[in-house]
Amino acid sequence: MTALSLKNINKSFGDIRVIQNINLDIKPGEFVVFVGPSGCGKSTLLRMIAGLEDISSGEFWIGDRRADQLPASERDIAMVFQSYALYPHMTLAENIGFPLRLAKLPKDQINNKVQEIASILQLEHLLDRKPGQISGGQRQRVAIGRSLARDPKVILLDEPLSNLDAALRLEMRIELAKLHKQLEATMIYVTHDQVEAMTLADRIVILNNGEIAQIGSPLELYQTPINTFVAEFIGSPKMNLFPASVNEKKSQKKSIQIIGSNDEFAVDTNQHPPQELQTGNQIQVGIRPEHLVPSDTGKIKGTVTSTEQLGSDTYIYFDSDTIKQAVARINGVASIRPGENICFAVAHEHYHLFTSKGNRIKPTVL
Amino acid sequence: MIKRSKIQTAIVYSSAILLGLVLLCPVLWLFIMSVSSTKDLTTLPLSWIPADISFNNYISLIGDFDSTSAESFLYALRNSLIVAISATVLSLSVAIPAAYSLSRLPGKRRSSLLFIAIATFMMPPVALVLPLYSAMASLGLLNTHIALIAVYCGVLVPFTTWLLKSNFDAIPIDLDEAPLIDGANRLQIIWYITLPIAKPALGAAALMAVLMAWDEFFYALLFTNDIRAKTLPVAIADFAAGRVADYGLISAAGILATIPPVSMAYFLQKSLVSGLMSGSVKG
Ligand SMILES: Nc1ncnc2c1ncn2[C@@H]1O[C@H](COP(=O)(O)OP(=O)(O)O)[C@@H](O)[C@H]1O
Ligand SMILES: [Mg+2]
Numbered sequence: 001m002t003a004l005s006l007k008n009i010n011k012s013f014g015d016i017r018v019i020q021n022i023n024l025d026i027k028p029g030e031f032v033v034f035v036g037p038s039g040c041g042k043s044t045l046l047r048m049i050a051g052l053e054d055i056s057s058g059e060f061w062i063g064d065r066r067a068d069q070l071p072a073s074e075r076d077i078a079m080v081f082q083s084y085a086l087y088p089h090m091t092l093a094e095n096i097g098f099p100l101r102l103a104k105l106p107k108d109q110i111n112n113k114v115q116e117i118a119s120i121l122q123l124e125h126l127l128d129r130k131p132g133q134i135s136g137g138q139r140q141r142v143a144i145g146r147s148l149a150r151d152p153k154v155i156l157l158d159e160p161l162s163n164l165d166a167a168l169r170l171e172m173r174i175e176l177a178k179l180h181k182q183l184e185a186t187m188i189y190v191t192h193d194q195v196e197a198m199t200l201a202d203r204i205v206i207l208n209n210g211e212i213a214q215i216g217s218p219l220e221l222y223q224t225p226i227n228t229f230v231a232e233f234i235g236s237p238k239m240n241l242f243p244a245s246v247n248e249k250k251s252q253k254k255s256i257q258i259i260g261s262n263d264e265f266a267v268d269t270n271q272h273p274p275q276e277l278q279t280g281n282q283i284q285v286g287i288r289p290e291h292l293v294p295s296d297t298g299k300i301k302g303t304v305t306s307t308e309q310l311g312s313d314t315y316i317y318f319d320s321d322t323i324k325q326a327v328a329r330i331n332g333v334a335s336i337r338p339g340e341n342i343c344f345a346v347a348h349e350h351y352h353l354f355t356s357k358g359n360r361i362k363p364t365v366l
Numbered sequence: 367m368i369k370r371s372k373i374q375t376a377i378v379y380s381s382a383i384l385l386g387l388v389l390l391c392p393v394l395w396l397f398i399m400s401v402s403s404t405k406d407l408t409t410l411p412l413s414w415i416p417a418d419i420s421f422n423n424y425i426s427l428i429g430d431f432d433s434t435s436a437e438s439f440l441y442a443l444r445n446s447l448i449v450a451i452s453a454t455v456l457s458l459s460v461a462i463p464a465a466y467s468l469s470r471l472p473g474k475r476r477s478s479l480l481f482i483a484i485a486t487f488m489m490p491p492v493a494l495v496l497p498l499y500s501a502m503a504s505l506g507l508l509n510t511h512i513a514l515i516a517v518y519c520g521v522l523v524p525f526t527t528w529l530l531k532s533n534f535d536a537i538p539i540d541l542d543e544a545p546l547i548d549g550a551n552r553l554q555i556i557w558y559i560t561l562p563i564a565k566p567a568l569g570a571a572a573l574m575a576v577l578m579a580w581d582e583f584f585y586a587l588l589f590t591n592d593i594r595a596k597t598l599p600v601a602i603a604d605f606a607a608g609r610v611a612d613y614g615l616i617s618a619a620g621i622l623a624t625i626p627p628v629s630m631a632y633f634l635q636k637s638l639v640s641g642l643m644s645g646s647v648k649g
Contacts, residue, residue, distance in 0.1 A: 052543050073549040085540035089562045098558075099548035146548070 002063045002076075002153040002186060003028050004049065009058035011044055011210075018044050019210045022058070026188065031180050034190045035197040035233070036207035042190045043082075045207070046156050049188065050079050062154075078147035079156040082163070084139045086131040092142050093118075093127040099149045117145045120179070137168045144179070154186045161196065173199060194234050198222070206230050228358035231286050237315060239286045239352070240326040242300075248279040256353065258285050260321030263299035265348050276355045283361065286352035289315070292328035294336075298343035302326060306338050318342055393624075400424070400617035423618035435605070439619055441593035442601030447626070449514045449597055450579035454572055456515065457522035461571070464523070465530035466556055470542060480531065483524035491584050502589060509595045514586060518579045525578075526571045533567035534560060569634045573627075580627055598623045 004026040011019035019041045026032050034042045047053040049060065051072030060068040067075060078099075087095050094101075096117055097110045105113075118124045121141040126134055131142065140160060147155055160176075161169045177200055180187050191197055197204050198218040206213040206221065206229075214226040218234075225231035225239075232238045244258045249266060254277055257264040267277065276283065292300065294316075302318035305325070314334040317327050328344060336342065353361040370378070400423055402416035427439045468480050498517060499508075507513040537560060545555045561568060583599040590596045596604075602619045605612060 050547060052546065072543075072546045073551065077547070079544075079547045081540050081544060083538065083540045085538070085544035087541065087544075087559060087563075089565075098545070102545075102549045102554065146544075150549070 005061040033201035078152035289329035291350035292344040295345035298345035453518035461526035469534035487524040
């Protein structure tokens with residue numbers, strides 16, 4: 001188990017800055033997930049950690065050793081490629097044993113290790129086959145198996161499940177979580193799928209345009225997203241953002257009113273009087289779909305445009321006065337028709353306040 | 367599999383047979399000539415089946431060591447083997463790392479390097495032969511194997527480099543990076559990964575190189591002048607240059623000269639089948 005540390009890491013391809021000012025400490029044995037929309041630089045960051053891509057500026061440390069100049073082969077970091085990158089001319093046993101063969105281990109030791117890995121990954125009966133003769137899920141296992149061969153302290157995985165179908169993806173996700181517990185290795189996992197991130201991670205690093213938007217545990221990101229990007233990225237369906245205005249109240253307190261509704265609630269700005277809550281400011285109120293509860297006395301009103309029945313849940317899409325295609329998520333089957341008017345109530349602790357630019361405001365909602 | 371109608375099948379097969387006939391007829395005629403007597407070959411009209419069949423021409427080329435024709439043929443065979451194999455081995459051992467670096471390593475100047483190499487390959491031999499001749503003469507290399515090997519390498523290196531580069535290009539870059547992570551250095555990547563995957567291309571390159579060196583006539587004719595260095599094409603031409611051309615003997619030499627490259631092609635054909643890439647990266 002090894003700690004990794006990234007200090008002020010930058011990466012440019014020509015004039016384009018792809019990674020900007022990344023500061024990140026990864027604890028030994030941690031499962032860290034890099035998540036973000038595609039093109040935000042996740043793979044590039046991972047490849048810099050692996051040593052496949054130079055770092056333009058900044059420092060990278062493995063344990064207490066400066067590693068930005070260390071060649072990939074000397075970092076003791078294993079990697080699972082999105083494309084699997086199996087060696088097509090070798091059998092599965094040779095594929096898994098290849099790192100050990102390069103390390104000049106004796107044949108019988110290689111065989112033992114390959115057998116051990118194959119039994120963890122349930123590949124024993126396939127070891128004599130070539131990659132062309134097995135299924136996608138099995139190839140994925142072989143790729144993971146090869147990364148385990150040298151008992152690496154750090155394992156990097158770049159969207160390892162994105163080529164699998166939904167059922168297999170779920171199965172492999174559970175197995176990966178198990179494997180992480182079993183191996184006690186540090187794992188860095190790249191995905192664009194927030195569900196994978198939420199279910200696997202000890203800590204999630206959300207990237208946007210090459211910068212870290214927020215770092216935190218899955219629940220921290222869900223409960224206190226630092227800006228609207230994170231708020232909309234984490235959670236499915238994504239958070240609704242209603243425009244709102246800041247009003248002055250007599251008793252030195254301020255209230256926030258969601259525009260187009262009579263939903264007005266007081267905030268105590270005494271403890272933290274943020275600039276953003278100046279009277280008259282336009283702000284945004286974020287409400288997660290699962291926190292919108294249909295209620296006849298609810299103050300958020302809209303017209304249902306469509307519904308999606310998932311069996312366990314129902315998604316209700318509605319247009320309010322100010323935003324189109326807002327969505328609410330209701331447990332179980334709800335018999336609501338498009339065209340109906342609907343009202344939702346929201347417990348005030350579920351409000352997320354953001355400035356008009358999208359940064360989180362942290363007042364105490366009363 | 368696409369199902370074909372009977373008519374389509376018939377057309378495909380008859381075209382294949384026609385092509386086979388066109389390609390094989392001259393070889394067949396060459397063989398018939400080589401076992402016919404001079405009398406049969408000079409009587410008109412020519413007949414497909416000679417009156418009497420004899421293998422004397424073959425015997426005088428490879429059986430009877432005292433005859434001059436056997437001497438020039440066997441020496442030429444030896445020279446051809448030495449020159450073709452050395453030129454092929456040398457040019458491949460240069461072309462493999464060259465092609466790898468052109469295909470994989472960064473740098474804009476590399477690609478213009480390949481272009482220049484290809485351009486020299488395109489130049490007609492007559493344009494180069496005079497300077498090459500005087501260079502070889504002043505180095506004292508005329509009429510040696512080395513002269514021919516050097517000239518052939520000059521032709522073969524650009525060609526095989528280009529052939530291998532376009533094949534290396536087709537191998538996904540992930541298959542270079544994965545072994546790097548697994549702890550391999552560049553040479554190990556080439557040896558354990560790139561070359562085995564590119565085996566069909568390697569076989570094709572070797573075959574083309576051997577054939578080009580084996581068949582080359584122009585430089586061989588000008589740079590060699592006796593049995594120490596003359597290659598088969600030149601030696602065979604010599605048989606025709608005497609006062610009376612012995613067509614039977616020439617044909618027999620021609621048949622014998624095709625055996626080495628044909629057998630090489632036969633042994634390489636297994637490695638020439640492609641499809642090695644399947645299953646490596648996501649399908
Ligand atoms: N070798 C490269 N040269 C130039 N631009 C690159 C290169 N690799 C990646 N990029 C650019 O860097 C950005 C981030 O890419 P990447 O890390 O692959 O994103 P992600 O994995 O998050 O989808 C993209 O805009 C991509 O076009
Ligand atoms: Mg990527």
